[in-house]
Amino acid sequence: MPKANFQVEIPNTENLPKEKFNELKQYIDGLKSTEGALIQILHQAQEIFGYLPKEVQLFVARALGMPGSEVCGVVSFYSYFTTEPVGKHVISVCMGTACFVRGADKIVDRIAKKIGIGPEETTKDGFFTLKNIRCIGACGLAPVVMVDDKVYGRVKEEDIDDILDSYRKEEA
Amino acid sequence: MQIKSLEELIKIKEKSYKSVYLRQHHNNDSDEIETRNATEDEISKNIIVCGGTGCLATDSAKLIKNLELILKARGYDHKVKVIRTGCFGFCEQGPIVKIDPDNIFYVKVHPQDAKEIIDEHIIKGKKIERLLYIEPVEGKKIEQHDDMPFYKKQMRIALRNCGLINPEDIYEYIAFKGYEALGRSLTTMSPEEVIEVITKSGLRGRGGGGFPTGLKWQYTRASEGTTKYIICNGDEGDPGAFMDRSILEGDPHTILESMAIAGYAIGAQRGFVYIRAEYPLAIERLNIAIKQAREVGLLGKNLFGTDFHFDIELKYGAGAFVCGEETALIHSMEGKRGEPHYKPPYPAQKGYRGKATCVNNVETFANITSIILNGHEWFSSIGTEKSKGTKVFALAGKINNVGLVEVPMGTTLREIIYEIGGGIQNHAKFKAVQTGGPSGGVITEKNLDTPIDYESLSAIGSMMGSGGMIVMDEHNCMVNISKFYLEFITDESCGRCTPCRVGTKRMYELLNKISSGEGTLEDLDALKQLCHMIKGSSLCGLGQTAPNPVLSTMHYFWDEYLSHVKDKYCPTGECKNLSKYSINPDKCVGCTACARVCPVDCISGEPKKTFIIDESICIKCGACFDACKFNAVIKP
The missing domain is CATH 1.20.1440.230 (NADH-ubiquinone oxidoreductase 51kDa subunit, iron-sulphur binding domain)
Incomplete structure (x- = not known):
């Protein structure tokens, strides 16, 4: 069975600490086989680093003995993987059909206006990331906005200010 | 303890039954378990709380905690048990609480209602009127869920255990005949006989394609090679459909059991559940279920003392709709980009890691155990000529009762939308219903009486799909x-x-x-x-x-x-550039509300006289429409 190649040098950069690479290395090392495990490893890597920058992708590629382009191809294919760091709080607006017919697009516009960024972007201070996501299956509560793990159901445009302000206040 | 024979399983079932006998179950022909009253030293009431994603989002976890704390404080914790189940399906009214054996159904229960439920209902035996469901048409309060129009027309086979058992407890599943179908298949039937029962039942793929399940199993069995795989397709990608998630969350063991039966039938020893990473709760419950099944020997080696081995692993998706397509799903499981390939070769010939593979959808698997236990005649007596059994639909959009419904094939759309779904929200006019998600089409008023099955929906330009059903009203463009x-x-x-x-x-x-x-x-x-x-x-x-x-x-x-x-006009006003706002002079009282909220100051007029919108400046934001209390602003 193919095993990981651990002659790979661990990069050490300011934002990507060595400890995290070591943690990832340990995870890969613990797998019975690395055959077909790329997606599983990337899930773990994203869990550890929060996102999958080029350095992490290359590290995984080297460890599995595959071209970096192949790893990049997989990362860019799946919407769950992100190559940009995300903000402290992630605002996810459900764009499933049920939420859409109940006005989710207007909710996104309102949030975007309020925090001054578009979907899939992060505020300059790194506080909020705005994301459009596919159905989270809470269609009974449409339209749905999630901030981190907290679900807000039946959201109206005028509720947005209160919801987002509460996170700012908490911070202050 | 390991279960090594059907007799041992039945013994455990009878023992486990003690913890569930209080519960009233959904109307389903196949159920024959009777309920009885508790004796003095037994638990005498079950408070069942929905722990599906929808209800958890409205704080049902906190409600459960509160109920347990108060029960303890009142000294009732040895008489009353709080049970967290999977989705009841009635998501619009969540969180849902049901008290058995009283069979009282409470809706929209807040965590702070816990005290009243314990003090009034449990201790004093008084119903809490304000938490009862109010039927929207006649405004009547309804106590029992079988009487609700939402549940009355439903027939639950795939969802039979959702909202009934604690999905994190294998013994509750066993109490309701869990793993009996696997035991019977392994000990009394040959693989060919299992396939024959499924083929004769007329079960077809519930992922949308409608391919006969028995035939798929037969093809995979007939393929060459000794290593074969079973895959459960849990990559529910249709935005607006959530039945697979609810089944995996509410009744994970039925999927494991059915996969093992399929494994026995086609000659596979390993199964995989491919599941969306976006469904953390379903993943958690599946992991618990797999662990429990292995502990009691219902997954692993020599199941039921036979020489059949079967084990299951989870594989996570990473957010790609196309991975619901079976060849793309297999590539994704192999760690590659989830791109489909041309068929043939079909997965039944050459699938995961080049071996014969059978891919079935979650809901398809959820039907298997009932078919084995009740026989193919029972299953094929339900439904239409070519589509047998039931289908689960995720009813959503502009409808009163959003939720999961399971109805016999052949039920009409009108019954689903108006009787089960309670009609259109805010008394608006029905415009269309979309089935089949991004692959389907819309169905209009004139086809609402079509009995639903695979063929009839295709004939009117839509498709069954995975079961998303999005209702749209006159305001949707x-x-x-x-x-x-x-x-x-x-x-x-x-x-x-x-x-x-x-x-x-x-x-x-x-x-x-x-x-x-x-x-x-x-x-x-x-x-x-x-x-x-x-x-x-x-x-x-x-x-x-x-x-x-x-x-x-x-x-x-x-x-x-x-x-x-041609007219550069959007009749619903949803397309902003094509909408035209104006003020109806007959209704306008000149209250100035619209002019005050207009962000571009394009509404002018004198107080107490008719106001006018300057269309050349209007940005069509709709603020005036929302602000007017006299319905004087006309939105196209």
């Missing part, structure tokens, strides 16, 4: 909804074949042009032509069906398209 689906498709197209990658993008651009008011009649022709081209030349189902929402909305709502293009 059909061009806009087509644009929504096309945007989804361009996002999700894997890029492998040109018609889908480039073609759907062009379609999206045309729709965008039309909805922004720059469309021409030629664009409509071009759009139609593109639809047929993409349908005929795409590699996989995603591309082949992508034009369906456009084709069907064009077919039924051609006038609406024309009006966008």
